[in-house]
Amino acid sequence: MASLTTIGNELYTGERSLPIVQKRKLWMAIAAGVLVLLAIGTVLRGGFVFGIEFTGGSEFRVTGLANASTEGAAEAVDAVVPEAEARAVTLGTDTVRVQTDAVTEEQAAEMRSALADVYGVDASEVAFSFIGPSWGADVSQQALRALVVFLVLVSIVLAIYFRTWKMSVAALASLAFDLLVTAGVYGIVGFEVTPAAVIGFLTILGYSLYDTVVVFDKVRENTAPGTSGGLLENINLAVNQTIVRSINTSIVATLPIAAVLFIGALLLGAGTLRDISLALFIGTIVGTWSSIFVAAPVYAQLRQGDTIAEAKEKPARSERGAVV
């Protein structure tokens, strides 16, 4: 794609430039608008849909079927415990999943053999899981703790690395945007929230910041003390210079995620692979957008009125760039 390289060249020299810093209020308004829309949409749709791991229940899976029709499956399970509310769905191409409310072990054993009869397989081929209602809560509680610890540590690391809390704040703002938008997409579409989705969600943390750090590293160089030009112009140039790189890194990061998502959804249906990759897929794409259109505008806004000379730190040796 020579054209992407050409665009890259033009963005690099400044021949072509997106008004990211100049129109920062517009970009921030768009970000806020998206968040509000997602929030309203989530509420209107009826909140998040939680998986069986959060609500508790029993689940049966029959795999490797030539004909994965759900016909008779729910009825067979209902016949054992009528009030268990069996729900049968086809996953991927060869799997049927039946979920019920929590049942006792004896009931589960009966349900398994009932299902085995329906599909003509051995009862041992019917995978069974029981999940107490505290499991998902346990996982999310831990996840929440991980999130808080991570945010605290990472803002310290970023503030030390960039030597300005403003970058740290801007990076966290874009991180928050990524997490909220991903959560919002789950809410508005009604994707099932499972522990695997929570894993994917947490992984967005790492990736989203990765992308923002790459952009801010360039910003830092272009606005290092001793650089000429106005602060905001230099920020804008820096962001424009990293756009092509951002697009390339994002595409490359997204491709394997998309592969996992595709295989997970197509071959296995709902499950670990699909749930992890779906959250990551959304998060990566949103993360690319936000590192350019949220992090940079927020940072520029925070530095509004500052000049480069006001960056009082002495430039470190490495910042002087290469002496070749």
Next chain:
Amino acid sequence: MAKARSKGARALIWLAVLIAGLIGVNFSAVQWGGGSWAPQLALDLEGGTQIVLEPVVAEGASVTQEQLDQAVAIIRQRVDASGVSEAEITTQGGRNIVVALPGEPDAATMQRIQASAKMEFRPVLQSAPANPPGAPVPTETPAPAEPAAEPANAWDQAWITPELQAEFAAFQCADIDTTQVAPADEPFITCSTDGSARFILGPVTVEGADIADAQVSAATNSQGQATGGWAVNLELDGEGPAGFEATTRGITGLPEPQNQFAVVLDSTVLMPITSNVIITDGNAQITGGFTQEAAQSLADQLRFGALPIGFQVQSNETISATLGDSQLRAGLLAGLIGLVLVVLYSVFQYRALGLVVVLSLGIAAILTYLVVTFLSSTEGYRLSLAGIAGLVISIGITADSFIVYFERIRDELREGKHLSSALETGWKRAFRTILVSDAVSFLAAVILFLLSVGNVRGFAYTLGITTFIDIVVVALFTHPLLRLLSRTSFFAQGHSWSGLDPQALGAVYRGRAKFREPVLAGRAARSSKEAQRRQTIAERKAAMADASGKED
């Protein structure tokens, strides 16, 4: 130039040493540590059952690691006793116990795993060696039950009814159901834990919950002199001392085995203890020719029996071998597709440099495989589906580092630098960026790993490993390789397929000694000139020192 080459070559040699070292440790693990050349698979890929047990504790009470470790030891004993091999029992998150079993456990095993350890002291009413398995049941019918006198106390022989006696005579130790807790106020028949003796025991006289502590010490005689053996010092509280005093008062001096009380754990007799002296204060010393190990084990078991801790099943997951297999194949297929897509895109976007991406990813894959296999052999790490997802996703994140580097080189070329200097300058800056962004990713992985349960761990683990390997590969392979390649005329002269063609990159440098005036476009340029006019001398000096790098 020669220096650059030798530096590049040295890094590659280091990498080779690293790989050889990893192969070496793997080899030694396989040879002497019972490891294998392929990573072990977790249950969701191999098939099996995973049970997560959650402690049930009194309101406000917490579970200590020591308690958990003891519980793990007890559950392991129970699972082993049920004949299930290769069970894996671990603690998780400082709270839960995860029992992973190959295949599918039967109901009895499940019961056994869940039952909470129940410890109690009961007086021994009668004991005998265990019946050999399959011994003929005594034929004589028990005498018709006489209305026996109501037993007066827990050690009263009146508890032994003829039915009980008959049952005792025919009792097979294999019949014990350790999950059934015998009623505390009735006698019952059981065997020693090792199955060598049978007992008729009276009702409970001391509850395990009343055991305050049990410690090992050197045994002493009545004069307080060490006898050279080991003893367990038992300390009771609550209603323990009273019950213990009554029992010891009642049975001390009776003929054997009636002068014994049994320490019962999970319905089997850990050991019968002969009461030699009346204990009034709840502090007893148990001696009996213990080795230090045996004494320690008894003390641990006594302590554990005192724990107010039971477990309930939090989740129970059975994966059939078929499902595990199809999940494994799906994970590997996803990895393959992801890899091919990344390679195609890299070659498309970066031409010959794309091949450098391919080689670098190959090296990263080799390193990851060796590290994961080694950890699997030595640390018992098992690759789960989430772990594979982490590996696949890391392909993109690893390739991102190469892109950050390549784009940096391109930036430098655009500035009009020679390839060799563009490479070095670009590397310095890119490596810093890669380091900090990988540090952030690594931090995320470590926190996820430390604070999480279940699947998240496997995922965080592989993500952390690959982040680290990413740095190693980009520093010890990608950069040195580019250095060497930059010597070739294909790259040095910027062949249009090299991915580093200055012309295509709109470089200001246009071949030998032909320069184009660097253009700073638009406002940036104007403000730059203004700024130069206003500069102080110090600033100008700084700007000059900075000249080579300022515009990137």
